[in-house]
Amino acid sequence: MGTVIIGGGIIGLSTAYYLSLSRPATDDAPIHIIDSSPMLLASASGYAGGFLASDWFSPAVSSLGALSFRLHRELAEKHNGSRKWGYAGSHVYSLSVDEYGVSEKAKSGRRGDWLLDGTSRAGLVEGRSDHKNSMVNQDGSPAVFTPQVGGTLNTIADPEECAQIEPKELCEFLCEESKSRGVHIHLSTTATSVLTNSDGVLTRLRLESSGGDGGNEKREIECDKIVFTAGAWTPRVFKTLFPQSHTRIPISPLAGYSLTVKSPRYTHPFLDVEKRNIGGGEDNWLCYAIYCAPGRHWSYSPEAYARLARGGQTEVWVGGVNDSSLSLPELATDVKKSMNPKSFESLRATTVQLTGLAREGDDLNQDDLETVREGLCFRPVSTSGTPIIGQVPEKDLGGVCMGDGGVWIASGHGPWGISLSLGSGLVVSEMLQGKKPSADIRALGLH
Ligand SMILES: Cc1cc2nc3c(=O)[nH]c(=O)nc-3n(C[C@H](O)[C@H](O)[C@H](O)COP(=O)(O)OP(=O)(O)OC[C@H]3O[C@@H](n4cnc5c(N)ncnc54)[C@H](O)[C@@H]3O)c2cc1C
Structure with a gap:
């Protein structure tokens, strides 16, 4: 079954990068990024300042901050990041x-x-x-x-x-690497509803893509895992897909x-x-x-x-x-x-x-x-001032069941999404595979 990452900013791209690094996308287990814009990085991830800190974070974020700073440095060392994205x-x-x-x-x-x-x-x-x-x-x-x-x-x-980095260039690197490991990127595409089997378990997403000619194409893709990484749009997209849910995603x-x-x-x-x-x-x-x-x-x-x-x-x-x-x-x-x-x-x-x-x-x-x-x-920006990273409990999905899959959120990074990007992507990819996250993110779940 497939994984759909909704939103191709730095958090979605980091998630796709680490997930495909751990297990390349296949026909049986595809990885999709869908983004509503006709181009990636017209968002915060393309225009941010690119400042990275190791320990300027509150206690709830400090483990993720340290992990992410280390990953930025290791990635730059391994892939000549100073030349490719200005690290x-x-x-x-x-x-x-x-x-x-x-x-x-x-x-x-x-x-x-x-x-x-x-x-x-x-x-x-x-x-x-x-x-x-x-x-x-x-x-x-x-x-x-x-x-x-x-x-x-x-x-x-x-x-x-x-x-410091040039964040758009890091995103471009993450995007190219993910694509080379089979990740599908769908631009001008939105998910309009979730579809379930007769037991009420998520099996597919209904997508709508707008073509250059103004026409809309509708289709469905199989998936049992959804990751919301749509930045400031996350509450809007969550509401569209889970209209019966009473959960409010506290991001503005x-x-x-x-x-x-x-x-x-x-x-x-x-x-x-x-x-x-x-x-x-x-x-x-x-x-x-x-x-x-x-x-x-x-x-x-x-x-x-x-x-x-x-x-x-x-x-x-x-x-x-x-x-x-x-x-x-x-x-x-x-x-x-x-x-x-x-x-x-x-x-x-x-x-x-x-x-x-x-x-x-x-x-x-x-x-x-x-x-x-x-x-x-x-x-x-989240109400708590810290990112929201974690699985959404099934009881908060308005009646949609998850079976072996699930729904995750990685958003609300406020002024620190570039610095925390790689760590966020790694821990989400670990959660998607049922592994223990490399950073202590217990305080960052959806409360
Ligand atoms: C001026 C400024 C300076 C900053 N400087 C720094 C800095 O120096 N260091 C730092 O660590 N952080 C910085 N930040 C913060 C950082 O830019 C953000 O936290 C980070 O980019 C958020 O990334 P994201 O992937 O969550 O969201 P975004 O980059 O906003 O990406 C969200 C994606 O979701 C897509 N989307 C929207 N709606 C839908 C939909 N319905 N379906 C599918 N996709 C959808 C969008 O098209 C977009 O591609 C800065 C932010 C700003 C505004």
Whole structure:
């Protein structure tokens, strides 16, 4: 009997990847991913920042967080992830800019407190020798982030504890690997109902696919296992398939804007001169992340990632402008219609201030950045603040029986779905095969 994974974001793809790694899909036991969009990764998994942490999680998530961080590193080491999806260890700073923009030190002639205790880290990193001068500020901080007048930068984590990836590229890798092991991917497809045998046991799903010509094709596929990984759409899809169930999936959408740019001050990967084995390959590449407090230049808390993409390409991702009033569109690809130009203007102004060209005698930077991508997508946020991962009890399926199969949910990862993706995929694949999960996820079930 088959397994159907509903939703092809990073959680669905990770699940398919580990399930097919453990037992390749066959005609007798096929693995399907169905996704309602005409293309994958128009969702949060394609536009996220790609920041990974080993232990920034609440106790309920800590075991999964540690497992996932280890899996990210192992996968990158095994498959040259630094080159294929920009995996690299990351320095992490916090930045606050004082209210008046001019600190006491700046007033006395120095240009702010840009890199206070970060100087200890600066000795561990350099630009490529031929680009060294343009890659690093005078004080050793990365030139990709413009020194802020009145700014204080503190180190909060180092590349052993945190890393970055280009999440869309990791998803593409997971997708290709899964397909090569027989996983079927059905785009523009939704599951419209579950079908049961005479004993009321799930045996098939009814699917509807929209063709390019506007016509709809209806068909059925055999399955006894369903995994809901539809991100912010999970409650909607669950309700469609189990309309008699009184169970409410406590996940809601939170829209977030992002902007990815190229900077003339970040043209080559940073190198770890200590050559620690943290780059996920032979390259010893490093990234930088900055978390900013609200201040004079922005009223929210922007986050900026100087990260890598395929082949060592350099780019800066900036986010932090959210909009809780935007409602979830029918399809992930419909999101463009909801984009608010004012939100992008605000994010661009922040991006320029954080990473644009500093002008002598002017506190405001010049925009010399090239746009790579503008994004708007929806985080799946759970009421508890932790992901929901586990099997849905049969009693909560509104009368549908499961026989030897079952229904699982892996969603609600909020701001941490990229970091927790591989661990989530592995533990769900283990549960689907009746194995003990590799992480303690007992606190993450549907309560
Ligand atoms: C601005 C921003 C920055 C972020 N940065 C980070 C970060 O740095 N680090 C981190 O760890 N996390 C980050 N996140 C969070 C992370 O992106 C999400 O938690 C994660 O991508 C969720 O993945 P998912 O697979 O659950 O959902 P999604 O990526 O939303 O995928 C859901 C899929 O379900 C499909 N779908 C929808 N309806 C149906 C249906 N009816 N039938 C079938 N399929 C359907 C959609 O088309 C989509 O492909 C960020 C999120 C945002 C918004």
